[in-house]
Amino acid sequence: MAALTYRDSGVDIDKKSAMLDRIGAMVKSTFGPGVLHEVGSFGGMFSGTFAGIKDPVLVATNDGVGTKVRIGVKAGRVRGLGHDIVNHCVNDALVQGAEPIFFLDYFGASRLDDAVFHEVIAGMTEACRRVGAALLGGETAEMPNVYAPGEFDVVGFLVGVVDRSKVWPRNVHVGDVLLGVRSDGLHTNGYSLVNRLLDRDHVDLSRDPGGLGEPLADALLRPHRCYLDPVRRLRDHVEVHALAHVTGGGIEENLPRVLPAGVGAVIERASWTPNPVFRWIVKASGISEAEAYHVYNMGCGLLVAVPPRDAERALKILGDAGEDAWVAGRLAQGEGV
Incomplete structure (x- = not known):
């Protein structure tokens, strides 16, 4: 019986590593002074000092792009999906008054496609720069027989900050x-x-x-x-x-x-x-x-x-x-x- 390699199982570690190296500059372009680590660290570090905020409250949100990815794949247009997930999470945190500070992503697929991955992350970094959030880290997963061939999943996690005195909702009244x-x-x-x-x-x-x-x-x-x-x-x-x-x-x-x-x-x-x-x-x-x-x-x-x-x-x-x-x-x- 022939020996198997990890690549035979459908996971290419070298390809994934090269893909992650390629997005390094884009990811770093979202970093501000609050980021305390380099790209590729085991965990993202962010300073807990927030100028002008006396009593900081952290607001965490999480969501996914869902089956919109199927339409992006069919149309050959996936960069916007990166904007989708960042903006969705920003809006959810905004409901409680929070300003975005950092974002993390999850990208999972049956087989990783370098061009598709690069486009989605490019969209995320564009959206992060626009709102002033650092793309602090993420997970990229290649899982054959879990995802359908040719499809992928995009999920995001965002943390924002707001002063406790300015948290929404507040003072909601009948008649508003x-x-x-x-x-x-x-x-x-x-x-x-x-x-x-x-x-x-x-x-x-x-x-x-x-x-x-x-x-x-x-x-x-x-x-x-x-x-x-x-x-x-x-x-x-x-x-x-x-x-x-x-x-x-x-x-x-x-x-x-x-x-x-x-x-x-x-x-x-x-x-x-x-x-x-x-x-x-x-x-x-x-x-x-x-x-x-x-x-x-x-x-x-x-x-x-x-x-x-x-x-x-x-x-x-x-x-x-x-x-x-x-x-x-x-x-x-x-x-x-």
């Missing part, structure tokens, strides 16, 4: 106005239905299926919006009581997560028009409108709760920042949405 802020599409949720639809109907990603005004791949692969900049502008000028990042489960599942007991919400769906890609999904799949709003953000990627006196000013700040924002509803006595 809910402002909606436009999403750029599906972001990173609801792609399992889309993949099923693409497979069933043999949809051509390079074409406009009707009503989008752009190729379907562009609409589906547009990266997850990062709401850090507009929220920074808001909190400097108005009293923000809470944020809700609208991800899987839609407004119905995500808004109640930031509301105290006895406070519910009234959402005016007629106050905004869903992005064209959502209308296409509903029409092509036959999913009910009620279920679509329970699965997708439907064009509202972020909700901001502010006192009524600040609503008009907040809308002007968001508009001046180039955001499409509107009054989406209000908080009321009760539970849920």
Whole structure:
């Protein structure tokens, strides 16, 4: 019986090592003065001193890109997936008022593809530089017979920091106005239905299926919006009581997560028009409108709760920042949405 090598089992250590060496400069480009280690260390080290923060609270988030990766692979466009995972995690930490400080990634595949891996990490480092977070470390795994051939998984972990006195949600009241802020599409949720639809109907990603005004791949692969900049502008000028990042489960599942007991919400769906890609999904799949709003953000990627006196000013700040924002509803006595 012939002897086996580790490479025969489907894992190429030398190839992985070369791939990691190739991304070293990109990763280091995200480092700031808080990073206390070099690329390749066993653990990432970050200084625990935060200028201007008297009582620092660390906020940790974790999420994955999910089955959006399948569409990226089909279209040959995977760099945006790196932006997706960083921005998703940044937004989740932002809900509690945190500024991002460092990010870690997990990339797993049946067989590691150098070009695909490099593109995804390039997207991550671009997104990290944009928000001021260090890509502190990560794990790259080659696991044959665990992942399907040609597919991969992208997961991220982010830590942010906020002063305890500025943690959100706070001072949430019945009567607060809910402002909606436009999403750029599906972001990173609801792609399992889309993949099923693409497979069933043999949809051509390079074409406009009707009503989008752009190729379907562009609409589906547009990266997850990062709401850090507009929220920074808001909190400097108005009293923000809470944020809700609208991800899987839609407004119905995500808004109640930031509301105290006895406070519910009234959402005016007629106050905004869903992005064209959502209308296409509903029409092509036959999913009910009620279920679509329970699965997708439907064009509202972020909700901001502010006192009524600040609503008009907040809308002007968001508009001046180039955001499409509107009054989406209000908080009321009760539970849920």
